[in-house]
Amino acid sequence: MSPRDASPFIRRDGPALEEVETYARLERTWATPPGLWGWLSSVDHKQVGRRYIVTAFVFFLLAGLLALAMRMQLAGPEQTLLTPDRYNQIFTMHGTTMMFLFAVPVMEAFAIYLVPLMVGTRAIAFPRLNAFSYWVYLAGGVMLWVAFILNVGPDVGWFSYVPLAGPQFSPGKRTDFWAQMITFTEVAALAVAVEIIVTVFKQRAPGMSLNRIPLFVWGQLVTSFMVVFAMPAVMVSSSMLIMDRLIGTHFFNPAEGGDALLWQHLFWFFGHPEVYIIFLPATGFVSSILPTFARRPIFGYTALVLALVATGFLGFGLWVHHMFVTGLPHLGNSFYTAASMAIAVPSGIQIFCWLATLWDGRPRFATPLLFVIGFIVIFVLGGLSGIMLASVPIDSQVHDTYFVVAHFHYVLIGGAVFPLFGAVYYWFPKFTGRMLSERAGAWNFGLFFVGFNLAFFPMHILGLIGMPRRVYSYPAGLGWDDLNLLATAGATILAAGVLVFLGNVWHSLKYGLVADDNPWGAATLEWATTSPPPSFNFVHIPVVTGSNPLWEEPDGLPVVGGLRVDQRELLLTSVVDAEPEVREPSPEPSIWPLLSATAVTILFIGSIFTPWAVVWGSIPLAVGLIGWFWPKSAPDTPEPVID
Amino acid sequence: MERAPRFAADLAHLPTSAHGPRATTWWGTLGFILIEATGFALAAAAYFYLMGQTETWPPGQSPPDWLWGTLQLVLMLASLWPNWWTDRVAHADDLRKVRIGLVAMSAVGLLTLVVRAFEFGALNCRWDDNAYGSMVWVLLGLHATHLITDVGDTLVLTVLMFTKHVEPRRFTDVTDNCVYWNFVVAAWVPLWALLYVVPRVV
Ligand code: HEM
Ligand SMILES: [Cu+2]
Numbered sequence: 001m002s003p004r005d006a007s008p009f010i011r012r013d014g015p016a017l018e019e020v021e022t023y024a025r026l027e028r029t030w031a032t033p034p035g036l037w038g039w040l041s042s043v044d045h046k047q048v049g050r051r052y053i054v055t056a057f058v059f060f061l062l063a064g065l066l067a068l069a070m071r072m073q074l075a076g077p078e079q080t081l082l083t084p085d086r087y088n089q090i091f092t093m094h095g096t097t098m099m100f101l102f103a104v105p106v107m108e109a110f111a112i113y114l115v116p117l118m119v120g121t122r123a124i125a126f127p128r129l130n131a132f133s134y135w136v137y138l139a140g141g142v143m144l145w146v147a148f149i150l151n152v153g154p155d156v157g158w159f160s161y162v163p164l165a166g167p168q169f170s171p172g173k174r175t176d177f178w179a180q181m182i183t184f185t186e187v188a189a190l191a192v193a194v195e196i197i198v199t200v201f202k203q204r205a206p207g208m209s210l211n212r213i214p215l216f217v218w219g220q221l222v223t224s225f226m227v228v229f230a231m232p233a234v235m236v237s238s239s240m241l242i243m244d245r246l247i248g249t250h251f252f253n254p255a256e257g258g259d260a261l262l263w264q265h266l267f268w269f270f271g272h273p274e275v276y277i278i279f280l281p282a283t284g285f286v287s288s289i290l291p292t293f294a295r296r297p298i299f300g301y302t303a304l305v306l307a308l309v310a311t312g313f314l315g316f317g318l319w320v321h322h323m324f325v326t327g328l329p330h331l332g333n334s335f336y337t338a339a340s341m342a343i344a345v346p347s348g349i350q351i352f353c354w355l356a357t358l359w360d361g362r363p364r365f366a367t368p369l370l371f372v373i374g375f376i377v378i379f380v381l382g383g384l385s386g387i388m389l390a391s392v393p394i395d396s397q398v399h400d401t402y403f404v405v406a407h408f409h410y411v412l413i414g415g416a417v418f419p420l421f422g423a424v425y426y427w428f429p430k431f432t433g434r435m436l437s438e439r440a441g442a443w444n445f446g447l448f449f450v451g452f453n454l455a456f457f458p459m460h461i462l463g464l465i466g467m468p469r470r471v472y473s474y475p476a477g478l479g480w481d482d483l484n485l486l487a488t489a490g491a492t493i494l495a496a497g498v499l500v501f502l503g504n505v506w507h508s509l510k511y512g513l514v515a516d517d518n519p520w521g522a523a524t525l526e527w528a529t530t531s532p533p534p535s536f537n538f539v540h541i542p543v544v545t546g547s548n549p550l551w552e553e554p555d556g557l558p559v560v561g562g563l564r565v566d567q568r569e570l571l572l573t574s575v576v577d578a579e580p581e582v583r584e585p586s587p588e589p590s591i592w593p594l595l596s597a598t599a600v601t602i603l604f605i606g607s608i609f610t611p612w613a614v615v616w617g618s619i620p621l622a623v624g625l626i627g628w629f630w631p632k633s634a635p636d637t638p639e640p641v642i643d
Numbered sequence: 644m645e646r647a648p649r650f651a652a653d654l655a656h657l658p659t660s661a662h663g664p665r666a667t668t669w670w671g672t673l674g675f676i677l678i679e680a681t682g683f684a685l686a687a688a689a690y691f692y693l694m695g696q697t698e699t700w701p702p703g704q705s706p707p708d709w710l711w712g713t714l715q716l717v718l719m720l721a722s723l724w725p726n727w728w729t730d731r732v733a734h735a736d737d738l739r740k741v742r743i744g745l746v747a748m749s750a751v752g753l754l755t756l757v758v759r760a761f762e763f764g765a766l767n768c769r770w771d772d773n774a775y776g777s778m779v780w781v782l783l784g785l786h787a788t789h790l791i792t793d794v795g796d797t798l799v800l801t802v803l804m805f806t807k808h809v810e811p812r813r814f815t816d817v818t819d820n821c822v823y824w825n826f827v828v829a830a831w832v833p834l835w836a837l838l839y840v841v842p843r844v845v
Contacts, residue, residue: 194674202667232678250772262689540650
């Protein structure tokens with residue numbers, strides 16, 4: 001203890017303990033140990049979240065390179081850059097990587113980093129599970145890409161339809177790697193969903209009642225529930241697929257009473273909600289960025305929350321619209337058409353509230369806002385082509401053409417990637433303590449917007465004039481040449497935008513303006529602590545008195561004291577009103593999550609080669625889990641009597 | 644942090660552990676139960692879907708023998724009582740009784756695993772016979788996985804309660820484990836009906 005420390009026995013924060021001393025003790029308690037070992041055993045949600053974000057962006061770049069390769073191949077008729085077999089692997093890897101290794105994980109990554117800060121707590125719920133989920137995700141992604149490099153990458157499309165993906169038509173291990181990649185990423189996603197739900201339910205700062213939860217957090221909460229109900233479907237179906245392939249079950253084999261459409265039902269029961277699992281967090285980005293840059297509270301908070309929840313429910317009523325051409329009964333089709341159109345209502349409400357916020361505010365057109373406006377424009381267009389596809393006659397015409405490719409890139413890139421880039425510009429100062437360059441940001445946005453529309457708008461027309469998706473080449477003279485060249489040119493411009501972004505990140509990390517706590521003048525709690533935040537997030541747990549706490553309490557937020565500073569301790573509050581209830585300990589760093597994830601990896605990959613891997617692989621896994629949960633020390637040091 | 648903080652309250656009086664919905668682990672357990680229940684529901688839906696595609700069900704085999712599955716049902720329903728008791732004494736932080744309850748539940752758990760092994764032997768089908776067989780094996784296997792995990796967890800907890808690591812939070816672990824066992828039993832009731840009753844009545 002330092003000599004100026006007048007109160008060596010005080011182990012809780014409060015007026016009796018000097019601020020500097022509180023900070024120092026919290027840092028001792030919460031800091032991740034230095035060195036490689038510390039790095040591997042970290043359970044700090046900010047470190048894990050950063051790793052998730054960086055890893056997801058690496059996968060985005062890899063999948064983007066594959067997209068460029070496809071566009072080069074298709075730039076003109078009858079090119080020979082890629083063989084048909086390689087092309088099949090490439091579009092499958094592109095779609096699979098973008099959906100499972102980039103889009104979903106990157107949204108979770110932002111939740112892992114931001115949700116605990118936004119609700120005003122010191123750590124995420126179940127931090128070791130969080131570390132575990134990252135390692136499992138990483139292992140699944142690396143496995144898939146190593147397989148691809150060894151020429152055993154999956155080649156049957158990102159949704160692996162049977163019978164093509166079944167044992168008869170896809171011998172070899174390619175599809176097995178796909179199915180196990182699903183298992184890895186879904187285990188990771190489910191773990192994160194549970195962490196987010198519990199963090200939001202139980203760890204909100206005192207006073208943050210349900211009607212004061214930031215919209216980003218609402219979006220992540222609804223998303224997490226969708227993950228809970230949707231992801232088991234793809235785990236069940238991909239496990240059935242791998243069993244059909246490896247141990248001779250017959251789930252999808254019509255000759256033995258199985259059914260190929262069962263795959264499609266199970267896959268799309270997950271696959272359609274998947275779109276909202278990507279999209280709802282993106283709306284959370286939009287609802288965070290807009291009020292800050294319009295400089296007024298969000299318009300229609302309650303309507304926006306209800307729209308989120310409604311989308312969450314409706315998202316599960318829609319899966320059959322991916323199967324209109326499979327010959328289901330007609331009445332059923334009409335129902336799903338109606339449901340597909342109904343989902344336009346909550347989306348419309350959201351767009352209306354956002355425009356009203358902008359209209360009524362005093363907008364400041366910084367880069368995050370530019371990306372949000374780009375999002376609104378593109379998303380409206382993508383929604384329109386989506387409404388067209390919801391109609392059975394149109395879908396029957398353009399099914400499996402480039403019209404569909406155009407549509408889902410409008411929704412996915414417009415609806416998720418644009419807000420995501422806005423979010424990176426917005427929160428980069430919080431993550432790193434440095435601002436990204438605004439000038440490069442404007443270029444980044446301009447190249448994205450122009451490149452994106454040039455690349456994907458022509459694909460609508462290509463689809464309407466008959467170009468099928470998933471073809472590695474096409475003959476000259478069909479009238480497809482110019483539009484394809486245009487699309488490739490657009491993709492190149494988009495790629496230039498990505499390069500500007502990478503340059504901006506690299507340069508700003510070293511030379512960017514140093515950011516203060518709240519560089520944009522925002523209203524939510526993550527801006528109430530330093531940039532980047534300390535290991536324990538907040539010196540004292542803030543008290544929330546409104547929906548825009550930092551605007552409503554310009555003289556600094558009131559806080560509560562009484563949490564231990566010599567041990568990791570969290571404040572738990574009640575679910576509805578966020579009344580303080582319990583001071584709960586939070587786990588220390590541990591190597592066991594990594595060891596357990598390694599055991600899981602051995603089990604999953606081993607099972608591609610022999611079913612017995614499930615049996616003997618479960619032994620190291622059991623050891624890992626017991627090591628994880630076994631208490632490390634004697635019971636906690638008892639609390640001091642005098643303070 | 645230049646300004647002096649404005650302290651609105653001192654929370655030092657709050658307890659440092661809690662049971663039930665006041666604890667994070669209770670919600671975490673509930674979250675995983677939701678996930679697994681969804682998995683069971685989807686697998687059951689697949690069973691009905693395949694049944695709807697097939698003329699006779701089961702196609703050419705006889706349904707699983709009554710004996711072991713139904714014994715399992717009785718055993719599990721009976722286990723709800725010691726489970727409830729263990730939960731109650733854990734809520735009261737009564738170490739001696741918790742030890743008794745956990746030992747009993749470990750024994751019950753191991754017994755259900757033995758019965759499960761006999762169940763697999765009495766299914767009257769193999770997983771690679773046809774889609775019906777695949778479905779039956781997967782449903783029973785899925786439930787068996789839950790049994791194994793929960794019994795494993797119970798065993799570890801039991802050992803833990805005889806070590807120096809007993810502290811208030813351990814009792815919360817025990818109550819969460821009891822909640823999870825209730826789920827394993829609750830899942831077995833409809834699954835038992837699906838595997839043993841449905842093929843006899845359609
Ligand atoms: C960055 C620029 C991108 C370009 C230039 C691009 C290009 C393409 C092209 C040309 C195809 C069609 C391949 C074919 O049918 O032959 C495709 C398919 C696909 N893309 Fe992208 N894409 C991009 C970004 C994304 C993003 C961000 C996502 C998702 C978040 C995504 C998801 C998909 C999916 C799911 C498929 C379907 C794969 C399949 O047919 O199995 N793409 N992309
Ligand atoms: Cu859909």
